[in-house]
Amino acid sequence: MEILTVALATFFGGIAFVIARNGFMAKITFHPETTAPMHLVYRLHLGEYTKTSGQIKQLEKELDDAALPHGPAFGIFMDNPHTTETGAQRALVGRIVPEAPAALPDGVAYVTFPASDNISTTFPYKGEFSIAMGAVKVYTALRTYRQKNSVDEAPVMEIYDKDAGVIRYLILTGIASNELDQWTKA
Numbered sequence: 001m002e003i004l005t006v007a008l009a010t011f012f013g014g015i016a017f018v019i020a021r022n023g024f025m026a027k028i029t030f031h032p033e034t035t036a037p038m039h040l041v042y043r044l045h046l047g048e049y050t051k052t053s054g055q056i057k058q059l060e061k062e063l064d065d066a067a068l069p070h071g072p073a074f075g076i077f078m079d080n081p082h083t084t085e086t087g088a089q090r091a092l093v094g095r096i097v098p099e100a101p102a103a104l105p106d107g108v109a110y111v112t113f114p115a116s117d118n119i120s121t122t123f124p125y126k127g128e129f130s131i132a133m134g135a136v137k138v139y140t141a142l143r144t145y146r147q148k149n150s151v152d153e154a155p156v157m158e159i160y161d162k163d164a165g166v167i168r169y170l171i172l173t174g175i176a177s178n179e180l181d182q183w184t185k186a
Contacts, residue, residue: 024123028141035170038113041068041101042076042094044184048086049077055129056093056160063095071096072161076172078180080153090184096159101121111183112113116174119151122166131160132166142171155180 041063045055056073064070078090094108104110120143123134145151155177157170172180 006162042092045091074159076157078155119171
C-alpha cells in the first residue's frame with residue numbers, strides 16, 4: 001500500500017510540476033501597448049487553429065533553407081473559433097524578420113505590420129505545451145477582460161519569443177479589419 005501511495009504522490013507531483021512550469025500559475029494582466037512596426041513574412045493557414053503549429057514549423061524550415069534572418073515565430077488568429085466554422089478559420093503564420101527580405105520562397109508573403117495601439121499580455125514560454133496552456137489561460141482571461149472593459153472582438157497575434165521565454169499576445173484593436181483581410185489575399 002505504501003508503494004502505491006508513493007507512486008501516486010510522485011505521479012501527481014510530476015503533473016503539478018509540469019503544469020506550473022508551463023505557466024498555469026501565471027497571472028494574466030492586459031494593458032494598452034503601442035506596437036512598433038514589424039516586418040512579417042508569412043503564409044495563410046485555413047482551417048483548424050490547432051494545426052498552425054505544424055504550419056509554423058514547416059514555414060520556419062523553408063525560411064531557414066532560404067537563409068532568411070531569424071526572428072520570433074508568430075500566428076495571427078483572425079477569427080473567433082467559437083463562432084467560425086473550423087474550415088473557415090483564418091490565421092497568418094510566420095516569422096518576424098529585422099528587415100524586408102530581398103526574396104521569398106514560393107507561397108510566402110511579406111508585409112510591414114504598422115505601428116498601432118493594441119492590448120497586450122505575456123505568458124511564460126517553456127516549450128510547445130506552454131502554447132496550449134496559454135491558449136486556455138489567456139483566452140479565458142481575455143473573454144473576461146473584454147466583457148468588463150467593453151472591448152470588441154479583434155484578431156490576436158501570438159508571438160513566440162523563445163529567447164525571451166515568453167509568448168506575447170497582442171489583441172489587435174488598433175488595426176482595421178479590412179487591412180488584415182488584405183493580408184490574407186497576398
